Amino acid sequence: MAEMASSGDMEDDAREDPAAPDPAAEERRATYFAEQALSEQTREHLRRTGFVVVASRSVPERRYVLPKDGGFTWLYQGGALVALLCGQAVGDLSPTEALIALKLWIEADEEEFLQKVNTFSLDSASSPILRVLAALAPPPEVLA
Amino acid sequence: MSALGERERSGFMGMVRLMSVPGAPYLVWDAEAAARGEPEAQVALREARRVVVEAIAGGETVVQIGPDQVSSRVEDFDPEAGLLVLLPRIAGG
Numbered sequence: 593m594a595e596m597a598s599s600g601d602m603e604d605d606a607r608e609d610p611a612a613p614d615p616a617a618e619e620r621r622a623t624y625f626a627e628q629a630l631s632e633q634t635r636e637h638l639r640r641t642g643f644v645v646v647a648s649r650s651v652p653e654r655r656y657v658l659p660k661d662g663g664f665t666w667l668y669q670g671g672a673l674v675a676l677l678c679g680q681a682v683g684d685l686s687p688t689e690a691l692i693a694l695k696l697w698i699e700a701d702e703e704e705f706l707q708k709v710n711t712f713s714l715d716s717a718s719s720p721i722l723r724v725l726a727a728l729a730p731p732p733e734v735l736a
Numbered sequence: 737m738s739a740l741g742e743r744e745r746s747g748f749m750g751m752v753r754l755m756s757v758p759g760a761p762y763l764v765w766d767a768e769a770a771a772r773g774e775p776e777a778q779v780a781l782r783e784a785r786r787v788v789v790e791a792i793a794g795g796e797t798v799v800q801i802g803p804d805q806v807s808s809r810v811e812d813f814d815p816e817a818g819l820l821v822l823l824p825r826i827a828g829g
Binding site: 625628629630631634678679680681682683684685689693694695696697699700701704705708709710 | 801806808809819824825826
């Protein structure tokens with residue numbers, strides 16, 4: 593067998609019930625994975641703003657803005673908010689790891705990512721509730 | 737820091753993060769030791785290869801995280817790839 597390391601194996605297992613969730617170990621695991629999957633610049637941006645910005649590989653000026661605590665992915669084109677995307681990574685993942693999973697998806701297969709999420713385009717025909725949600729978009733400096 | 741972390745920092749460990757599996761475990765292998773013919777390392781490498789190849793064949797998405805921390809989809813197992821990630825399914829909300 594390949595060496596399999598769960599969050600419990602990777603860290604100190606000296607707990608009363610090894611099967612019980614260990615938030616501290618899960619947080620360390622998420623931090624470790626973030627260090628592997630996100631650049632220092634991206635991690636600093638995440639700490640400062642609460643968002644990760646992913647540049648599209650297929651469409652210039654397209655940016656995906658991922659919130660650290662889940663919720664909508666905000667899609668910008670040329671600096672303008674054009675759509676809200678609703679989709680979450682499925683599984684036993686912390687919010688940070690779920691965010692990273694979405695980032696990896698967008699980078700690796702943007703087309704498939706867009707097929708999997710629900711897209712709510714913002715235009716003149718948008719529903720009032722979408723326009724209200726759009727008002728909650730991240731501030732422009734997040735894209736900087 | 738765990739032994740896994742210390743070994744990974746030494747730069748010769750391969751890893752695949754199984755984000756689509758409950759518990760999202762890592763599989764780790766020592767590519768250099770496997771190349772030297774160490775049996776345990778070879779078993780670990782074979783198991784990692786089997787998991788990745790079967791995942792890809794089953795339609796799952798595996799990515800490699802490059803040195804610039806940008807991911808790219810892979811279609812085969814490379815023991816020297818560094819960090820691979822078996823991505824979780826995405827559910828539209």
